[in-house]
Amino acid sequence: MEIILPKFGLFFWTLVVFLTVFFLLKKFAWGPILKALNDRETDIENKLRSAAEAEARMKTLTAENEKILQEAQSERAKILKEAGELKAQIIAEAKKEAQAEAAKELANARRVIESEKAAAVAHIKQTAVRLSIEVAEKVLRYELADKTKHEQFATQLVNDIRLN
């Protein structure tokens, strides 16, 4: 029977000791421990969140890098294309200029040739005139020795004049 009857002394001391332990532990153990656990949990949470954020940032960064790379590539292609066009244009212009120059040279040459030719023709004509005059003089000199023939020729000349 005694075993199931609470004794006041033990009951009282259990209350006193238990409550003392509770208040001491609350202040010096559970408080700091629970706070440390909470702090650590929030710390881990924050770190996980910032890691996720960093990952997302990395992703956008990679995407941006790719975009920049693509832009650079297209820029390069554009520049190369432009350079090619420029080259072709320069070559074409150079060709045109060269052609024009050549044509001018050719024209000049032609003109020179023409003038040279004209001069040569004139010279030839002069020479032919002089030679023909000399021939004529010689012929005349030979012909005038015969009077009749001389008259005949004169007549003929007169006839010719008439015809003209």
Place this chain on the structure above:
Amino acid sequence: MNLPISVILRIIVVLVLAFPTLARASETKAEGEQSGGFNVTELLLHHVLDSHDWHIVDIPTGGGKYFTVSVSLPWLLYDSEKGLKFFFLHGHTPEELNASAAEHGYQIDGHGHIASLTGANVVDLSPTKTVLHILMVALVMLLLFTRIASAYKARPNQAPKGAQSFFEPLIVFIRDEIAKPNLHGKHAAFVPYLLTLFFFIWFANIFGIMPLNSNIAGNISVTAALAVLTFVLIQFNGTKDYWGHIFWFPGLPVPLKLLMTVVEIVGLLTKPVALAIRLFANISAGHFMVLALISLIFLLGKQGQSVGGALGILPLSLAFSLFILTLEVLVAIVQAYIFTLLTAVFIGQAMESHDHAEAGH
């Protein structure tokens, strides 16, 4: 506060041994205290009941003499005439104690109840064996958990180490699995109490399993004190709905309301009573089982007269008591868990506010 556990344990042992009148050497015990020789009931009760000395072991020295290792504890009384009285009594048998008490003006019966010879009212507030053991448990808790707390402070936001790693899952379990689901968002205020309760009961139970002739939570006074605290916490956290359900049950005709008030008040009291009895009965039952199984050796051995009987039962008795002791290790933590969980559940129920009209309960 960076003492290793082994040093803490040594300090406790030294403190205990330094307590007055340790070992009374060579004391003659009444041979075979009763005519029948070995009295199991007395042994069981002597172990489980609280006492004014911590009787650890009697070592036979031959010739019916024993070397008794025990710690005599002082008496502390509140006397309605003389105020607080503090004294040591000498002797071990009820007669010796009674004679010693008479010098102080008191008498002690065979059960250790003390009364004044002058007829004054006496309240026994003695620091008994169990009080000493509770103090030891308290000391272990204080040293252990302040040490763990300083480990948390020393290494903030880092993984736990050593004792921290052992106790952290338990602390987190009590916070997240006992307090959080039951206390409706107000758990933070109760977690320190629940932690203290859980570890106090668990450590006390473990202390009781150790062969120190200790029995803490197997004392109804101890479990009653814990249950009373739970009861107080329940009432102090009761909402209007809670009190409404007790004194004026909603949705019932008036005669039934009156009947329900009686039922609810009984229910109010059964909760802590059940808590106290459950813990007390579980722990003392374990002690009884182990002691009874060990006693079988002495019963069948007829106090050394039948060696064959003792040897015959020995393997069975040891195997069974080993089994029960192993079970007790489990019971130690399970009962601590149940007491803590039910405390949280009861407080949570009182905190609930019922938004819906209930048809019945």
